[in-house]
Amino acid sequence: MRRPRPLHSARSASSARPQRARLRACVALPIALCAALPLAAHAGPYPDKPITLVVPFGAGGITDLVARATGKALAEQLGQSVVVENRPGAGGNIAADFVRRARPDGYTLMFATVGVLAVNPHTEVKVNFDSARDFTYVSLVGSTPHLLVVNADLPAANLPDLIRLARAKPDSISVGTAGVGSSPYQGMRVLQDVAKLEFLHVPFKSGAESVTNVVSGQVNMTFEATPQVMPFVTSGKLRALAVANPRRLSTAPQVPSTAELGFPSLVSGSVAGLIGPAGLDPAVVSKLNAAVATAVANPRFRDTLVAQGTEPMASSPEQFRKMIGEENRRWSVLLGADTKAR
Template structure:
């Protein structure tokens, strides 16, 4: 009697199913292990600005939540577009993330600076992190003592008063455009690589004014190197209690600040997004982390991925109308 041999088609089918099961279980295990190595958090502006400061605080908090190092990498240039393009092209595995601002994602596409990304299609939204209202400050050579004084001076000298920003699309740039639109004036735009660089240039008298977070400007105000005219916010700030808000000065429409959050390349796995979002939400709820951000003039604000995406969509439509047909400065 011949020994029994398994049916080859049936055996092959069983082997294929076993391999598939092993592959799926291996993939699930790998996915469940995320993150198992350091994560890079790319900052689109230079070191020392408010976006960089909040990003570094966020990186530290996420490292504690995820039990992996978070490496903060500054890639400034082109108003943040260099960093955005870098992350857009990164492998969608959750190990390269972008600390993105609303200006980068919703304003830059409507300026005359070329962008190589589509905010709606090229990124996976994870969560908002915080909102930082601006303080409007002027340098020592500017005669204006109040916001109405500044507006009057700007109307008398259009395209003359210079505004330092972290580049086209940055939150100080947004502040400049909102002030121009709200008071019918025109400024001279002077871009820098970071908000901190623009502040030091205003303090030295090289540039006339800027919008920045209170921790960035108030030490210069205290020393007399800068003059704070207003907080571009409906209310005063605890970090600048003596500076009036634009609303109380009669300019409620002049509201400016930096709103930032975490995004990754398009195609991030849903479980990776869930883990990252949970980590950010947990961090934002932590009193220690909240205290760090509040000390920097930032209001901690987490969100769902969809809420973040919808905010960018709304802002994109707003700035499309505001900057039409194009930005000249």
């Protein structure tokens, strides 16, 4: 009589194991695909949720005002709300570091100034970012020339008077700014360089706070945009000595330009644009760039910026990146002594 074959021989058990593994894999595959379906279904066309626009300075300053106007225009173009979030401190470095570490999905952007990106790396304040490596450039948005204003009690009727006063007493004339690297800080440093003098730097959280302190007499002078200072110039609390620009401004036609006064290289202002973390999807960058270009071409948006003393200007991502690179090199030379001293 033939002996019955064992139901589970060593050989059959061995061959069954790969079969069971394949079976488990086949069962698991549909489950994994099903689990992924809700994620894929949620990921709609960009943007499908609110966007955060980080501003590196406090509320009320010209950067904040232009950023808010830009956020509103972008919301209209993209069909999603844009939430402006002020993250002041360290001359804009806190905001830049926050955006650098953000997820590169297009939902965290920054309204960045040239000062933060190209000046800060060459100052005494430590930065935790590399402007060339850590950000995706989207587009320029606007350029805001500065007025050089002093408290009405300062015995300086014009720019030459101010220069003589500052040279006579080095470090005695105080300059309020929105912090190291901010655009008013840049104006101060350029004036120091071209006139060969030294001011006393007094940093604040925003340009608005700086202007308030010049009006009250706590500091002597500042560089700021026309909307921030002209009401006080008109009331007699501030005196406008010059517009730090090659030509006069339509918003302050009575104020001479620095070029007229013999200082053509004394140019100061806030140039700002839109950036995001490194690694943004090119399709997202393209959509954001197109939205900025459309906004800048809109007469209503342009009028809003012009009323704030800002010239609207769009660009390609490459043009914006190139500008930052050029400014980086310029400020590396201008602040070279500071960099070596650190």
